[in-house]
Amino acid sequence: MKEQIIIGTRGSDLALWQARFVQDELSRLGLKSDLKIISTQGDRVQDLNFSKMEGKGFFTKEIEESLLNGEIDMAVHSMKDLPTAATPGLTIGGVSLRENPAMYY
Numbered sequence: 135m136k137e138q139i140i141i142g143t144r145g146s147d148l149a150l151w152q153a154r155f156v157q158d159e160l161s162r163l164g165l166k167s168d169l170k171i172i173s174t175q176g177d178r179v180q181d182l183n184f185s186k187m188e189g190k191g192f193f194t195k196e197i198e199e200s201l202l203n204g205e206i207d208m209a210v211h212s213m214k215d216l217p218t219a220a221t222p223g224l225t226i227g228g229v230s231l232r233e234n235p236a237m238y239y
Contacts, residue, residue: 139167142197142206144174153210155230170206172197198224 139160143153150169157167174196193215200206202223213229220226 137166139165139208140170140206141167142170142172142200142209144193144197145171148212149210152212152230156210159230170200172200172206 141153141157143149150171153169157169160167174193194209194211194217197206197209197211198221201209202221208227216226
């Protein structure tokens with residue numbers, strides 16, 4: 135068994151919050167993990183509208199490639215960033231609970 139799980143994530147505030155949340159949950163189960171920040175096309179290209187960019191997975195492609203290459207063990211994404219078609223060889227392994235937004239109005 136691996137001594138430490140490597141979690142791939144983007145470096146945005148939201149992505150890091152989500153990845154740290156998963157990291158805390160893993161820790162509660164006795165599993166050690168480390169975050170690996172991966173820059174994506176969506177992070178690097180700030181001057182173009184997405185409709186002008188070619189391809190898909192602007193915020194996930196590089197992270198998914200890291201998973202497939204064995205550089206990371208798991209990834210944490212916002213569902214809004216995932217393409218509608220799954221990447222062959224990868225699966226969504228879990229979805230965390232969501233707060234009820236109606237509670238804040």
